[in-house]
Amino acid sequence: MPKNTNLFRTLSVTILLSLGCIAIAFTIQNQANLSVNSCSYLDPISVDIFATIFAIFLICEGFWDILRYKDYVLKRQFTKSIRVGLGFAILTIHIMQFIHK
Numbered sequence: 001m002p003k004n005t006n007l008f009r010t011l012s013v014t015i016l017l018s019l020g021c022i023a024i025a026f027t028i029q030n031q032a033n034l035s036v037n038s039c040s041y042l043d044p045i046s047v048d049i050f051a052t053i054f055a056i057f058l059i060c061e062g063f064w065d066i067l068r069y070k071d072y073v074l075k076r077q078f079t080k081s082i083r084v085g086l087g088f089a090i091l092t093i094h095i096m097q098f099i100h101k
Helices: 003-034 045-068 074-098
Strands: none
Touching: 003 045, 003 074, 045 074
C-alpha cells in the first residue's frame, strides 16, 4: 500500500472523529447553557484559559505524531486520532463557556 494512502486514511478518520467530538461537545454544552445550575460556569476564567491551552496542545501534538509516523497504518494511529478529537471537544466546551461568561 502506498505511503500516502495510510496518511490519507488516518487524517480522514481523525477529521471525521474530530467533527463528531465537536458536535457532541457542542450539543452537551448547549444543553448546559440552558441550565443555570452548571457549576463549570462558576469557575474562574483562568480555568477556561488553561483548558484551552491544553486542548490546543493535544490537537497540535496529536497531529504532529500522526505526521511524524505517516507510514503507520490507521490501526496504529487511532489513539492519536482520539487524542485530537478529545482536544477539539475540550476546546469547543471551553470556548463556549468563555463566550457565555
